[in-house]
């Protein structure tokens with residue numbers, strides 16, 4: 289497996305983990321050349337999951353696209369990329385196990401928000417704002433109030449972290 293950082297063809301396996309009751313094997317690898325670590329998956333190919341977007345168009349579920357979006361929301365937070373990879377992997381497994389092969393983008397967003405709400409408030413607010421969860425500034429303030437009332441962690445939600453939430457309209 290080629291290293292995604294330097295394209296060196298050889299890596300060593302640091303850890304192998306079987307998931308989905310043995311249907312997938314996840315391997316942490318380290319490049320022998322640049323020593324970067326990366327993850328590979330081996331799985332039985334199954335039919336694609338179709339995502340229905342809010343405008344009614346359809347696309348195939350793309351786990352790496354979803355992962356990139358979540359990683360962006362979680363920048364400079366305590367959530368490790370490895371945990372996010374595991375989350376996306378588990379979400380995909382859940383979707384695979386459903387009898388229907390279709391899921392709405394709204395539903396996927398809700399799964400992600402549920403997860404982030406438990407993990408990290410800053411990441412949750414960032415993802416919610418990018419994902420269009422807020423209808424406007426009023427919703428955003430309501431959410432902040434809700435967090436302040438329900439979680440001791442929100443005291444650590446500093447002004448500087450709130451500055452990341454630029455997509456929210458300021459009117």
Ligand SMILES: [Zn+2]
Nearest residue numbers: 291294319322
């Ligand atoms: Zn490398």
